[in-house]
Every structure is written in C-alpha cells, then in structure tokens.
C-alpha cells in the first residue's frame with residue numbers, strides 16, 4: 001500500500017548515533033545536503049525529484065535527516081533574502097511538491113521543512129531568553145546559560161469523520177479552498193485524550209453527539225509541524241447544527257455518493273480533499289469498506 005503523503009520515509013534516522021559529535025562530523029563530511037529556501041526544498045526542473053548537493057554549507061544551519069542506505073543526508077537552510085541559484089533546480093512550495101515528487105522525496109522534504117522551520121523560530125531559550133545552540137544534528141537545542149534542553153515540537157491534531165449508519169458527515173471552513181468539503185479537525189488541548197478532543201471538536205463545530213471513537217491512521221503534516229491523527233467517530237444522532245464560524249456548511253454523504261465523487265462522476269459545487277491530505281484516505285477507506 002502506498003504510504004499517506006509525508007509518511008513512509010526510507011531514511012534511518014540513526015537516533016542512537018547522531019548525538020555522537022565525532023560520528024556526526026564524519027557524516028557531515030560525506031553528506032549530501034538538501035537546500036531549503038523559505039521553507040521550500042530545491043527540486044529538479046521537471047519536479048521529478050528533490051536535488052541534494054555536496055557539502056560546503058558550514059555557514060548555514062544544517063540538520064541531519066538520516067542515512068539513505070550508507071549515504072548521510074542533511075538539509076541546509078539558506079538565507080531568506082534573495083533566491084539562491086543552484087544549477088537548474090527551483091525552490092518549490094511544499095504542498096505543490098507533495099503532488100508531484102515521489103513518495104520518498106515528499107516524506108524526506110517534509111521532515112526537512114518541519115525541522116528547519118522549528119529551528120528558525122526557536123533560537124532563544126523560552127526559560128531564560130538566552131540564545132540557544134543546535135545539538136544532536138538538529139534534534140535538540142541547548143541553552144548555555146541555564147542548561148535547559150529544548151526539543152523539536154510535533155503538535156497533535158485530531159482529524160475525524162463522523163459516521164451515522166451508511167453516511168458520513170463532511171463540512172467546510174471559511175478558509176478552505178473554493179468548493180472543498182472535508183473531515184473535521186482541531187488541535188488536541190493540554191489534558192485531553194485523542195478521543196476527548198474528537199468529541200469536543202465535533203460538539204463545538206457541528207453540535208454533534210458522538211459515541212465510540214476509533215483510530216484509523218496518522219500523517220505527519222509539516223505546516224508547520226503537526227501530526228494528524230485520523231479517526232472515525234460514531235454519531236449518536238443525525239442532527240447537527242453548524243457553528244457558523246469554524247464551519248460554514250456541512251452535509252451527510254452516503255457511501256454510494258462518496259464513491260461516485262471519488263470517481264469524479266459528479267460535477268457540482270462540492271470537492272472532496274486532495275490525495276495529499278489524510279482526510280482523503282479517511283473518506284476513501286470508509287467508502288470502500
């Protein structure tokens with residue numbers, strides 16, 4: 001089965017070795033570097049692959065992505081100002097990359113973007129305000145003033161498809177692309193289980209009462225650094241009421257209608273999520289069962 005986009009990286013992250021400075025220095029010397037500029041990876045002109053380069057990037061922030069077989073792979077963050085010229089490559093926005101790059105390159109580039117973006121925004125210690133330094137190839141920052149350690153964040157988000165009998169509920173938020181209807185989603189709050197977040201969000205957004213919640217699949221989502229936890233939620237009744245703020249429209253779809261829409265046999269005012277989003281797989285996997 002093809003992995004959900006942004007997952008399925010083939011790299012060995014070598015998490016047991018990357019804190020060894022001598023080992024890491026040897027990997028850096030032999031490394032290939034994926035250039036990233038303004039959160040965009042460098043890809044070949046035909047967009048068939050990302051374009052790693054040999055070293056010489058010591059002046060720029062670099063993170064260790066992992067071992068591709070025996071080949072160490074890093075990502076380098078290039079200064080924001082003007083777009084660097086590197087061969088015939090172009091810097092492509094990450095979402096657009098996910099539609100065209102091979103699955104392995106999408107997963108690796110997503111890892112690079114999420115990690116470099118975190119470093120860009122976490123240069124100072126939240127404990128004492130002093131500048132911090134990168135450690136362990138980018139998987140830790142250390143404050144030299146107060147010794148606090150800081151680790152790259154991954155923020156859990158629940159994304160859920162309510163089910164009632166033979167129907168699922170989809171909705172659209174005001175900031176969605178035109179026509180798109182999708183599963184419902186929201187950040188998990190402190191002190192909340194995944195199941196509790198699913199129930200709270202569905203009550204807040206569509207006043208839907210939910211019973212059993214079941215986990216289906218997850219997806220790393222590097223915008224900026226979320227982990228999408230895909231769930232099904234058994235609705236206790238069909239009635240719902242949109243909140244008008246986070247959700248501006250919602251409707252139930254039967255399995256037959258979902259299958260027809262996935263096969264593009266219905267053309268109207270509604271679109272289902274694209275194949276780079278876990279919502280697509282939540283909806284598809286339910287409809288195909």
Ligand SMILES: [Zn+2]
Pocket residue numbers: 125126127128129130143144145146147148
């Ligand atoms: Zn500090």
